[in-house]
Amino acid sequence: MTVAAAEHLRRLPKVELHCHIEGASRASTIADLARRNGVEFPVDDPADLYKFTSLNQFLDIYDVICASLQSADDFHRITYECLEDAVSAGVRYREMFFSPGFVIRLGVPVSTVWEGVSAAVVDARADLDVGCRMILDFDKPSGPGHALEMAEFAAAQDRDLLIGMGADSVERGIDHRAFAEAYAAAGRAGLKRTMHAGEDGPAENIAIGVREFGCDRIDHGFRLLDDPALTDEIIDRQIPLTVCPTSNVMIANVVPDVASHPIARQRELGVLATVNSDDPGMMRFDVADEYVAVAEAFDYTLEEMEAIALDGIEASWAPDDEKAALRRRFESEFADLRSEYGLPARA
């Protein structure tokens, strides 16, 4: 790909639906917070913090991040900064995860986390010209009691700021059906529902999410195509997947490279599979890099990449009027970028 084409994809307006504030935090900020909060920092140079070659190392770094986050101000800072970084990757609207399970274990109450996160979303909306709503992810290994507690907390918050509930962390060794009560509570409260599923676990976990928990979306869904009947159902019901191809290569290690990722086949079949970064800080790879990687791996045209950006709007949980305004904005920005790069108008 030419430098200009990659720059064009970086500037393309985007929606991102799968990104964790903890994994999107800047290494330099975590170094600063670790120092202030008296947390032992494992490397001398912050630039070395996010160097990992295995899932275990990734999780060790994740622990350092979570230990460094203690006050509402700390959460405000990482949330606001990661939205600044999102804007530089072309993100105009993001639905973003926060996972209080990790810091709750360290004694920080969820209310403290939310105080900082929600204030940062309000500030970023006002300052940065970026739309954002949050999704509270419960930590699956913390069990159904934690999940229900998180659903009840989420239910009581402002729906315009906290729009949904999700679930993350490992799938192996987890009894997913144990979370039925938490998802039912989230549904009753009018929260949208999603779940990390079929990432390092089987397609059956995706089926549990969409058939038993009423999930409106599935995060990853890497293994979806293993189950053709479920694939048909996901296509018929247009249940979106928030796919993170490079994360699946780097973190879950379920595929050797992006070119081998099933997202192209999923999209070809009619799955509403969107492109997202997952943990852009830790991976040092943001959603703009992901657009470039996907376009290169599958030889996608600019038209196809613009379609992926528009699918992000479709798959989002923004209200209909906001979606319509985003579509108009994207079409207009697509046209401006094409003219700036000397390309013909969109067909």
Ligand SMILES: [Zn+2]
């Ligand atoms: Zn994720």
